[in-house]
Amino acid sequence: MSTSQEWFDKQSRELVHLESILEMLGWDQNTTMPSSGAGPRAQQSASLAALYHQRLNRPRWSEVLGELESREQDQWTGAAVREMRRKYDRATRIPEALVRELAETVSLGYEAWVAARKESDFEAFRPWLERILRLKRQEAACLATGDCLYDALLDDYEPGMTVRQLDPVFSRLRPQLTRLLGRIQEASHQPPAELLTGRYPRAAQEAFGRNVLSAIGFDWKAGRLDVSPHPFCCGFSPQDVRITTRYGEDSFVSSFFGIVHEGGHALYEQGLGGDRYGSPACQSISLGIHESQSRLWENQVARSRPFWEYWYPKLRQAFPGQLDTVPLDSFLRGVNRVEASLIRVEADEVTYGLHIILRYELEKALLDQDLPVSDLEGIWVERMREYLGIVPGNAADGVLQDTHWSCGLVGYFPTYLLGNLYAAQIYGRARQTFCDLDTQFAFGQYLPLREWLREQIHRKGRTRTAGELILEISGEPLDSRYLLRYLEEKFCRLYELSG
Amino acid sequence: MSTSQEWFDKQSRELVHLESILEMLGWDQNTTMPSSGAGPRAQQSASLAALYHQRLNRPRWSEVLGELESREQDQWTGAAVREMRRKYDRATRIPEALVRELAETVSLGYEAWVAARKESDFEAFRPWLERILRLKRQEAACLATGDCLYDALLDDYEPGMTVRQLDPVFSRLRPQLTRLLGRIQEASHQPPAELLTGRYPRAAQEAFGRNVLSAIGFDWKAGRLDVSPHPFCCGFSPQDVRITTRYGEDSFVSSFFGIVHEGGHALYEQGLGGDRYGSPACQSISLGIHESQSRLWENQVARSRPFWEYWYPKLRQAFPGQLDTVPLDSFLRGVNRVEASLIRVEADEVTYGLHIILRYELEKALLDQDLPVSDLEGIWVERMREYLGIVPGNAADGVLQDTHWSCGLVGYFPTYLLGNLYAAQIYGRARQTFCDLDTQFAFGQYLPLREWLREQIHRKGRTRTAGELILEISGEPLDSRYLLRYLEEKFCRLYELSG
Numbered sequence: 001m002s003t004s005q006e007w008f009d010k011q012s013r014e015l016v017h018l019e020s021i022l023e024m025l026g027w028d029q030n031t032t033m034p035s036s037g038a039g040p041r042a043q044q045s046a047s048l049a050a051l052y053h054q055r056l057n058r059p060r061w062s063e064v065l066g067e068l069e070s071r072e073q074d075q076w077t078g079a080a081v082r083e084m085r086r087k088y089d090r091a092t093r094i095p096e097a098l099v100r101e102l103a104e105t106v107s108l109g110y111e112a113w114v115a116a117r118k119e120s121d122f123e124a125f126r127p128w129l130e131r132i133l134r135l136k137r138q139e140a141a142c143l144a145t146g147d148c149l150y151d152a153l154l155d156d157y158e159p160g161m162t163v164r165q166l167d168p169v170f171s172r173l174r175p176q177l178t179r180l181l182g183r184i185q186e187a188s189h190q191p192p193a194e195l196l197t198g199r200y201p202r203a204a205q206e207a208f209g210r211n212v213l214s215a216i217g218f219d220w221k222a223g224r225l226d227v228s229p230h231p232f233c234c235g236f237s238p239q240d241v242r243i244t245t246r247y248g249e250d251s252f253v254s255s256f257f258g259i260v261h262e263g264g265h266a267l268y269e270q271g272l273g274g275d276r277y278g279s280p281a282c283q284s285i286s287l288g289i290h291e292s293q294s295r296l297w298e299n300q301v302a303r304s305r306p307f308w309e310y311w312y313p314k315l316r317q318a319f320p321g322q323l324d325t326v327p328l329d330s331f332l333r334g335v336n337r338v339e340a341s342l343i344r345v346e347a348d349e350v351t352y353g354l355h356i357i358l359r360y361e362l363e364k365a366l367l368d369q370d371l372p373v374s375d376l377e378g379i380w381v382e383r384m385r386e387y388l389g390i391v392p393g394n395a396a397d398g399v400l401q402d403t404h405w406s407c408g409l410v411g412y413f414p415t416y417l418l419g420n421l422y423a424a425q426i427y428g429r430a431r432q433t434f435c436d437l438d439t440q441f442a443f444g445q446y447l448p449l450r451e452w453l454r455e456q457i458h459r460k461g462r463t464r465t466a467g468e469l470i471l472e473i474s475g476e477p478l479d480s481r482y483l484l485r486y487l488e489e490k491f492c493r494l495y496e497l498s499g
Numbered sequence: 500m501s502t503s504q505e506w507f508d509k510q511s512r513e514l515v516h517l518e519s520i521l522e523m524l525g526w527d528q529n530t531t532m533p534s535s536g537a538g539p540r541a542q543q544s545a546s547l548a549a550l551y552h553q554r555l556n557r558p559r560w561s562e563v564l565g566e567l568e569s570r571e572q573d574q575w576t577g578a579a580v581r582e583m584r585r586k587y588d589r590a591t592r593i594p595e596a597l598v599r600e601l602a603e604t605v606s607l608g609y610e611a612w613v614a615a616r617k618e619s620d621f622e623a624f625r626p627w628l629e630r631i632l633r634l635k636r637q638e639a640a641c642l643a644t645g646d647c648l649y650d651a652l653l654d655d656y657e658p659g660m661t662v663r664q665l666d667p668v669f670s671r672l673r674p675q676l677t678r679l680l681g682r683i684q685e686a687s688h689q690p691p692a693e694l695l696t697g698r699y700p701r702a703a704q705e706a707f708g709r710n711v712l713s714a715i716g717f718d719w720k721a722g723r724l725d726v727s728p729h730p731f732c733c734g735f736s737p738q739d740v741r742i743t744t745r746y747g748e749d750s751f752v753s754s755f756f757g758i759v760h761e762g763g764h765a766l767y768e769q770g771l772g773g774d775r776y777g778s779p780a781c782q783s784i785s786l787g788i789h790e791s792q793s794r795l796w797e798n799q800v801a802r803s804r805p806f807w808e809y810w811y812p813k814l815r816q817a818f819p820g821q822l823d824t825v826p827l828d829s830f831l832r833g834v835n836r837v838e839a840s841l842i843r844v845e846a847d848e849v850t851y852g853l854h855i856i857l858r859y860e861l862e863k864a865l866l867d868q869d870l871p872v873s874d875l876e877g878i879w880v881e882r883m884r885e886y887l888g889i890v891p892g893n894a895a896d897g898v899l900q901d902t903h904w905s906c907g908l909v910g911y912f913p914t915y916l917l918g919n920l921y922a923a924q925i926y927g928r929a930r931q932t933f934c935d936l937d938t939q940f941a942f943g944q945y946l947p948l949r950e951w952l953r954e955q956i957h958r959k960g961r962t963r964t965a966g967e968l969i970l971e972i973s974g975e976p977l978d979s980r981y982l983l984r985y986l987e988e989k990f991c992r993l994y995e996l997s998g
Contacts, residue, residue, distance in 0.1 A: 017546035020539070021520060024527065032531070036721040037739030040519070040776050044735070047516035051550065222535040236543075240536030277539050 004064045005077075011055070012084050013278040018052045020236045027242055029107075030228040042107035049103045056091040079281035079463045086159065087280070093142045102135045106408040113406030114229065120396035122377050129405055130373045133366055136410045140367070150364050153411030157287040158418060160465055163364070166414055169421075173480050174357050178387060180487060181350050184338045187495040191333040198322040200252040208252070208318045209245070209259035212311065216297060217450040218263050219270050230403045231258045231345075233294075235269030237277045242266075252319070253335060254346055257298050264297030265290055267450055271458025281462045287412065289466050291419020292426055293453065299349055299420075300427045300486075301449070303336055306441035336494055340388040342397045349420070350487055354387045356417040359402070363410050422470060424483040426457075429474045503563045504576075510554070511583050512777040517551045519735040526741055529727040552598075555590045578780035578962045585658065586779070592641045601634045605907040612905030619895035621876045628904055629872045632865055635909045639866070649863050652910030656786045657917060659964045662863065664977070665913055668920070669856045672979045676852050677886055679986060683837045683849065684888075686994040690832040697821040699751040707751070707817045708744070708758040711810065715796060716949040717762050718769050730757045732793075734768030736776045741765075751818070752834060753845075756797050763796030764789060766949055770957025780961045786911070788965050790918020791925060792952065798848055798919075799926045799985070800948070802835050805940035835993055839887040841896045848919070849986055853886045855916040858901070862909050921969060923982035925956070928973045 025045050033041060065088060068081045109128040116125035140149035151162045210225065228244035235241040243262035247255045268284055276282035284290045301307055305328075308315075312331060316323045323331065338348045344355040362379060365371035371379060380399045381391045392398030404412050430452060431437055440448060456473055470478055491497070524544050532540060564587060567580045608627040615624035639648035650661045709724060727743035734740045742761035746754045767783060775781035783789045800806055804827075807814075811830060815822045822830065837847045843854040861878060864870035870878060879898040880890045891897030903911055929951060930936055939947060955972050969977055990996070 013542075014546045014550070017543040018550075020543050021524065021547060024543075025520065025523065028523065028527070032723070034719065034721055034723055034739055036718070036773070037736065040736030040738050040773065043512075043777060044516040044519050044523075047513045048520060051513070051517075051554075055550075219535070220533065222533055224531070224533055237536065237539030239539050240533055274535075274539070278542065 004067045007060065008064050008068060008081070008084070011058070011061075012080060012280050015052065015056060015087070016278050016280060016282075018048065018055070022048055022052065023234050024236050027234045027236075030230075030232070031226045031242075031244055038107070038111050042104055045107055046100050046103040050096055050100050053091055053094075053096055053099045056087060057096075061088045062092075075463045076276070076279065076281050076461070079461065080279050083280040083283070083462055090143060090156070093144070094139055095142070098135065098138055098142070102132075102139065102408055105131055105135060106406065109406045109408070110403065113400070113403060117396050117400045120394040120400065122395040122399055125400060125406070126373055129376075132405060132408050133373065133410070136408060137367060137369075149367050150411060153367070154414065155411075157409075157412050157415050158466065159286055160467065161286075161288070161414075161418070166360070169478075169480050170357050170360060170414070170417070173353060173417075173484070174387070176484055177350060177353050177487075180484075180491065181338065181340065181354070181388070183497055184350065184491055184495050185340070187497055189333075189496050191330065191337045193337070193339070195326060195330065195334040195337075196253055196323075197250050198319070200249055200319055200322065202247045202249055204318050205247055205249075205252050205255055208315065209256055211314070212256075212260060212302070213263045215444055216260070216263060216267065216301075216446045218266055222270055222274075223266055225259070231262055233262045233265035233269065235266070235272075238270050238272045238274040238282070239277070241269040252315075257302065257335075258345075260302040261294045261298040264294035267297070267453070268293040268458050271450075271454040272461055273459055276461065279461075283462055285462055285464065285469060286418075286466045287415035288418030288422055289457070289469065291416055292422035293419075293457070295419045295423040296427055296453075300423060301441065301446070303332075303349070304438075304441060305332055306438040308332060308335075309442040310444040333494055336490070338491060338495075340390045342384070342390065342392045343401055345401075350491060351388060353417050353420065353483075356413050358383045358387055359413040360417075363405070363413065367410060418478075421478060421480055421483050422466070424486045425470060425474050425476070425479065426453075427486070428482050503566045506559065507563050507567060507580070507583070510557070510560075511579060511779050514551065514554060514586075515777050515779060515781075517547065517554070521547055521551065522733050523735050526733045526735075529729075529731070530725045530741075530743060552590060555586060560587045561591075574962045575775070575778065575780050575960070578960065579778050582779040582782070582961055589642065589655070592643075593638055594641070597634065597637055597641070601631075601638065601907060604630050604634055605905065608907075609902070609905045612899065612902065616895050616899040619893040619899065621894040621898055624899060624905070625872050625875075628865075628875075631904065631907055632872065632909070635907060636866060647867070649866050649910060652866070653913065654910075656911050656914050657965065658785055659966060660785075660787070660913075660917070665859070668977065668979050669859060669913075669916070672852060672983065673856045673886065675979075675983050676849060676986075679983075679990065680837065680839060680849055680853070680887070682996055683990055683994050684839070686996055688832075688995050690829065690836045692836070692838075694825065694829065694833040694836075695752055695822075696750050697818070699748055699818055699821065701746040701748055703817045704746055704748075704751050704754055707814060708755055710813070711755075711759060711801070712762045714943055715759070715762060715766065715800070715945045717765055721769050721773075722765055724758070730761055732761045732764035732768065734765070734771070737769050737771045737773040737781070738776070740768040751814075756801065756834075759801040760793045760797040763793035766796070766952070767792040767957050770949075770953040771960055772958050775960060778960070782961055784961055784963065784968060785917075785965045786914035787917030787921055788956070788968065790915055791921035792956070794918045795922040795926055795952075799922060800940065800945070802831075802848070803937075803940060804831055805937040807831060807834075808941040809943045832993055835989070837990060837994075839889045841883075841889065841891050842900055849990060850887060852916050852919060852982075855912055857882045857886055858912040859916075862904070862912065866909060917965075917977075920977060920979055920982050921965070923985045924969060924973050924975075924978065925952075926985070927981050928955075 022045065025041065025048070029038070029041055065081065065085050069085070073081060109132055112128045113125050116122065136153060137149060140152040143152035145152040145155045146162050148163055154161055154163070213225065214220070222239045223241040223243070226242065226244045227246060229246065231245045233241065233243045243266050245255050245258045245262065268290055272282050308328060308331065312328050326334070336348065338350045340351055341347055344352070347355050362371065362376065362383070366373065366376065377395060377399050384391050430449060433452060434440065434448065437449065440446070457469065460469070464472065467477065521544065524540065524547070528537070528540055564580065564584050568584070572580060608631050611627045612624050615621065635652060636648055639651035642651040644651040644654045645661050647662055653660055712724065713719070721738045722740040722742070725741065725743045726745060728745065730744045732740065732742045742765050744754050744757045744761065767789060771781050807827060807830065811827050825833070835847070837849045839850055840846055846854050861870065861875065865872065865875065876894060876898050883897070884890050929948060932951060933939065933947060936948065939945070956968065959968070963971065966976065
């Protein structure tokens, strides 16, 4: 082994460790940290982020990467080198002072968002959002990846994806979704909104969620489930993957599907394989692929009839008296109820994409300064009316509902919809591979699917790009017709619409 | 501000942040981390520790410290420079090869100790202790602080303390404690051993402990209480201080006094004052002073009659039926029961010092090679008989009971007894300052005492040495008569001994 390779291995492993620690600090802040700790934690995170940045900025990287790139490599080493090149280019192009200012601003900006959302006061958060956008513009200008500022930010979450690719996919899908929503809204058969509300004690919800996580193959020796204001998944290593949810006691729906969603993310992280931890290639491909795993388990699996044929009796047992008068058919319509609603994270499968396209369009305009932050709250309301036909009554249910911008995540939202698109395409292939998938689900068997996903996706780490992976699995490039066909088939049946 | 001062501030702040993060990783491992996470966590911690060491070893430290030491400084800057000098000297005087050999040896030595204690087989641990002592001698020789090898090690835990100061204090105190123990053992009035055992549900213990922590002024916005195998306190910053305990349901005694003990440590950490966080001077003075704060709240406050005049009715309410037949007088004798026992961590206030003095004498002799390791087990038994009148039936209850030596902690034990000595001397002064302290306690008022401690000790950070602080507070240097007087008064009354 050459000296360059040794240096590469040692240095890239150290960087992976520092990334894990930074994530750990964030997890703690969201789940565990006492409130006064925010100030010092921001300083600690900023120092570590700066140190990380310095280590990634060492001049020798350029020489070592150049040398390793000129060699024939096995696919894991090649992927590790590719990934370090991405990181190195991003790091060397952004000055340390900007990194530090961003880290401190988003740490405090997050606290400001928590307070502003509580008071439903967009004006209290507005100056923070302006500061964050100004810094993100600087960051994008330094990166200069793709054709526009937005591409440079998007590339961080979905490597290789561009506005030029996304715009046609999203602008084609948007009217199709709005049309499907319209047909569903006109159906005579509408499940009542309050069908599934009742008394669902938190402890029983948690126990039921844990049972389902165990069944889909979540490894508790390598993971945890906790509570946080906004559900998320963190993998500090494949052996330590933590998910969170939040509970409301009048309904189990939001927390349950939240748990399965984060559980899908966690299966990906745990499936990466601990033996390769420390390599930059032992990581997920992109946020879109990550989201495909959470959506597949949440929607394709856990909102399906066969899934509930097994679990519905157990759910009724877990909450005695709450669902006695609700037959399985009605229950399925209840958990798949389509409704134009205000909150993205509670949106159904049909309207979800519309929420994302709205955010994608607005954040692109904010970044390009085509839309001033002072107009954001108003434009939000207008677009909601246009795409979904409803408007939020306050900022907490509108523009303040998501944490992303407060954390500096601009260019992140489209990956959610990409996740749905990838999920539909991957799941289509899974159904061809296993002709008895419905039977398996109805018997509570989910490990064959988890193993197939592990083999097809998880264990490959970053040795493929998202585009290569989708082609490898489905034999076709990304195609929005998979998602549309899946939605039309499912909801035509549920709402008894004509084909 | 000079360039050297700026460099110093930035670099020392970064090191403080890394220390906080390393502590955070340890806290998480002990309280929260899923079991499979241990391997990757060890790698993450090792990477960060190595990075910390590199940053502390930067050649510019020598020049900057030299320059700042030659200047007049305000007390906070002076203390920060002094503290960085200590850290820098320790980091640079010990060769890397020795650091590595020590780390490897104590890591294996710890495993050997765990196995040896399980089998109660001192011979299995003996070669490891010899190796560890040999390396600690080398470390002490490199450090060359104080008059002897032991001083150099002691200085790491109790800066400025020496064998020359400790020997007369401990050798005077030892026969006095043995004599007091003898008088107590001859008293006709002995509380029964099982007086306070019963059914104490964990949730009620935790709730009661939290109430007491709130009353003594623990700030929940800047702290947490969790569970871990061994109770401890971690301050990641004055705004984020976390303590742990463990619960047994047949008695509340060990967990309750554990909570108050760690709570005392936490009040010190919270009291350091967040505005100075990041300065190396905004830290506790020494382990002995830290221990004085935990002991003062645990013993002087929470084992006193006035304290329980307020809390005993609440304790009875918290555990219905468990203490109905135990009047307050008996209860107080129960929680202050004195007994010659084998295990240090379970020892009462009178015998605790004897356990420490025994360890101090033996580890000093081991380090100086006046005592061969092969004779250690025999000498342990002899001294136990002499000081406490009892002997262990096996090595696990004797020489193998503590983990310290296996972890390379030589010179650490005396800080526990120093904590008791400082606590008595500080508390003596507090009683002169507040003539109505007993009345305050009996009315559940503890904040005046906390404020006084904050002002006298906590807020001063490291601007004083332990010796200076004790002199400043009490008007006298360290004096063991305070502890002896406190113990004699308290236990003569409890055991109805003649003055």
